[in-house]
Structures are given as structure tokens and as C-alpha cells.
Amino acid sequence: MKEILLANETFGMAARQFDRTAEFLGLDEAVRERCKWPKRMLSFSMPVSMDDGRTEVFFGHRVQHHLSRGPVKGGIRYSPHVELGEVAALAMWMNWKCALMRLPYGGAKGGIACNPREMSTGEKERLTRRFAQEMLPFIGEDIDIPAPDMGTDAQTMAWIVDTASTQAGRFTPGIVTGKPLELQGSEGRTQATGHGVAFTATRALQRLGIDCTDASAVIQGFGNVGSYAAETLMFDGVKVKGVSDISGAIWSDNGLDICQLREYVARTGGVLDFPNSEPIDAQELMLQKVDILAPCAMERVIDEEVAKKLQCRVLAEGANGPTTPEADAIIEERGDIFLVPDVMCNAGGVTVSYFEWVQNLQRFSWTEREVLSKLETQLATTFDRLVSFAETRKCSHRIAALALGIKEVADVKKTRGLYP
Numbered sequence: 001m002k003e004i005l006l007a008n009e010t011f012g013m014a015a016r017q018f019d020r021t022a023e024f025l026g027l028d029e030a031v032r033e034r035c036k037w038p039k040r041m042l043s044f045s046m047p048v049s050m051d052d053g054r055t056e057v058f059f060g061h062r063v064q065h066h067l068s069r070g071p072v073k074g075g076i077r078y079s080p081h082v083e084l085g086e087v088a089a090l091a092m093w094m095n096w097k098c099a100l101m102r103l104p105y106g107g108a109k110g111g112i113a114c115n116p117r118e119m120s121t122g123e124k125e126r127l128t129r130r131f132a133q134e135m136l137p138f139i140g141e142d143i144d145i146p147a148p149d150m151g152t153d154a155q156t157m158a159w160i161v162d163t164a165s166t167q168a169g170r171f172t173p174g175i176v177t178g179k180p181l182e183l184q185g186s187e188g189r190t191q192a193t194g195h196g197v198a199f200t201a202t203r204a205l206q207r208l209g210i211d212c213t214d215a216s217a218v219i220q221g222f223g224n225v226g227s228y229a230a231e232t233l234m235f236d237g238v239k240v241k242g243v244s245d246i247s248g249a250i251w252s253d254n255g256l257d258i259c260q261l262r263e264y265v266a267r268t269g270g271v272l273d274f275p276n277s278e279p280i281d282a283q284e285l286m287l288q289k290v291d292i293l294a295p296c297a298m299e300r301v302i303d304e305e306v307a308k309k310l311q312c313r314v315l316a317e318g319a320n321g322p323t324t325p326e327a328d329a330i331i332e333e334r335g336d337i338f339l340v341p342d343v344m345c346n347a348g349g350v351t352v353s354y355f356e357w358v359q360n361l362q363r364f365s366w367t368e369r370e371v372l373s374k375l376e377t378q379l380a381t382t383f384d385r386l387v388s389f390a391e392t393r394k395c396s397h398r399i400a401a402l403a404l405g406i407k408e409v410a411d412v413k414k415t416r417g418l419y420p
């Protein structure tokens, strides 16, 4: 099983980050092994009726990394290249993220290899309900609570709630987070991850003595995370000069109007040809001289070559795993880029998911203002703890973030001991 996981590049990357951090922490071998490998990995084949009358078999996975600190938590991704190893890597990162944020969860992740852009709403609904049906014995509000990730959204969560509730014979909203408001979703959840990306990026600017109104940004990815990160940065006074998505990349020296861009993307499906912008090569976009670069799309987009040429002051990792370990080494050596690592930068999503879960358990609801203010308090506390750990222990922000998360998990495992 280890070989299958390690054959996946993304899992290999998460494993190398873990090994390096475990070495830094001086973790003993037994705890290291217990922390590194996932607890449960489930794979399903799912036949689905397509609109043209065919039956297509899709493959999906759910990985639960650790159950030692509470139920597991993590998104569900719909993307053509989803593999077990990728899902396991994302579950491992979720684990360190929840522990870093001191949320009472372990990490999990799920995914289906499919292309949601080419599927009708009916096909996505049938696939989601089938996946929910397969996962039902293994998920629940005190076992494993899924949420949206790349290619999924509040509607996807609504279908899961409905499938689970129909099976249970009662309404079970606590089974997932990131739900629509009318199904007891939380105010602030949709924008939470992007809001957190912008909040931590501007906190990094503050540390560098750069005023938001003098700052500029480039965002890769204009989905849930990227669009809300861009919008919040614009409201903070930052000029968002460049944005890319799967359709291409655009640039405006004067800054893009993100509210109009959001409407344009909803209408046309992509950022390309947005009025008052010029096209730019997607790879070149990341290398522009701006204060904030926020990769908010996918893994491993910043490799050695890109890292050497980066001209940003703050690298705010909205996506999970956008920077390879080789690129990390270059960024560390350069020393001129303030890295906000993924497990910190995009933790706004899981934090507000936690708030949603707490509200569901209590049959209570908070206002958007309450949610976002609690979120900012929690992000600010963890951000400051991370930066001061890195300063005291003279390590990179990547190592600091992972060390804080991994140590929390390792301590729980040691205290609980080994069963039987």
C-alpha cells in the first residue's frame, strides 16, 4: 500500500514535507510511522446513467488520515486526474491544518475522477448521490464530515444531505459542511477560504511594512477560493492586476474590477476577454512583479524554475500544495519572499466549516459578522503563533506550520498510547 501511495507525485511531496518536519522535530520512529500513514482508505466504483443513455463507471475515493483528535474533516474534489494518492496527500495536509488551527478534527479528503465542466447538472447529481450512498457507512457528524473542494459546491453538499437524510428517515444536516443556507449552512462559509487567504496575505504585508493601498496582487484560479480572495483583497484596497483560470489569463495595470469579473465569469464561463483587460501568458502571469502572488487553483504549479523567477513579496498559498519541496528550498534560500503556507493560508475554509458544524450541533445560527470576526481572531492568533515559532526556531514558515500541526497530532498519539 505504501508503494501505491508513494507512486503518486502529490503524495510523495506531502510525505517528503512530513519526513523533513519529523526530522526537524526529532520525532521518534514509532510515532513518525503512526502519524504519516492514513488510517482508512476507501475506493468505490460507481455506475452512473448518463444523459445519452450510456452507463459510465466512475472511480471515487475517501481517505481518513487520523481519527485520534476527533472526527475527520475534509473536502470532496471532482477533477479528471483524481487518484487515491492525491486524495491521501490532501487528507494528510488537512490533518496538519486542523491541528495547526487547533480544531477538534483529524484530516480527510475525497474525490472522484470526473470532469464536472463536461457533465450536466443531472449527471452530477446522480454521481454525487451514488458517491454519498457508498460513503454513508463511513461518514457522519461524529465520524467524518465532508465539505466542498475543487469542482464541487454548496449544491453538491445539498445532494449529499438529501441522500443521507432520506436513508436515515430524518433531516441530518450535520453530515456535511459548506451547505446552502436554507439547509442550515453557515453565513460566511462560501467566502471563508478566500477571505482567509486575503486576511493572511494582508497580515503578511503588514509584517513587511507595506500598506494595502500601495499593494498589487496576482491570483491564479478564479473559482471559490481565488474569486473571494481577489474580491476581499480589492475591498482592502489592493490592486488585483492579474487573474487566471482554465480559460486563460488576463492583466490590467489599473487593477481589475473583481465584482464585474465575477459576473462576467458567471455569464461566459471564464476570465478570458474580460473588458478593459489584456490577455497575458498564464505562466508569465505568475512571474510578474507584484506584492502578493496567490496560487488558488491546483498543486505543484510553483516548481524550481518558477521559484527562481518569482518577483512577489508575499506568496499566499490559497491552493493545497502549490509549491514543490524543490521550489521551497529555493524560496528559503532566496529569503526575500514571505511565504504564507497552504495549511495556514487556506485554513479559513475548514475553520468556518467547524463553526457550521458547531452551529448545526447546537441548532443555532450566527450572523455573517459574528462568523467572519471569529474567523479573523482564530486566523490572526495562529498566524502570529506560526511566525513567532519560525523566528524562535529559525526555520521556514513551511516547517513552522507543519511542525506545529504534526507535534499536536504526535502528542495526542503518545498520550493515548497504543491499542491493544
Ligand code: NAD
Binding pocket: 075, 148, 149, 150, 151, 152, 193, 220, 221, 222, 223, 224, 225, 226, 244, 245, 246, 247, 282, 296, 297, 298, 299, 318, 319, 320, 346, 347, 349, 350
Ligand atoms: P474551484 O473548482 O472552485 O476553482 C478552481 C479554479 O482553478 C477555477 O477557476 C479553474 O478554472 C482554475 N484552474 C484550473 N486549472 C487551472 C490552471 N491550470 N491554471 C489556472 N487556473 C486553473 O476550486 P476551489 O474550491 O476554489 O479550490 C481551489 C484550490 O483551493 C484547491 O487546491 C483546493 O484544494 C483548495 N482549497 C479549497 C477550499 C474550499 O473551501 N473550496 C478550502 C481549502 C483549500
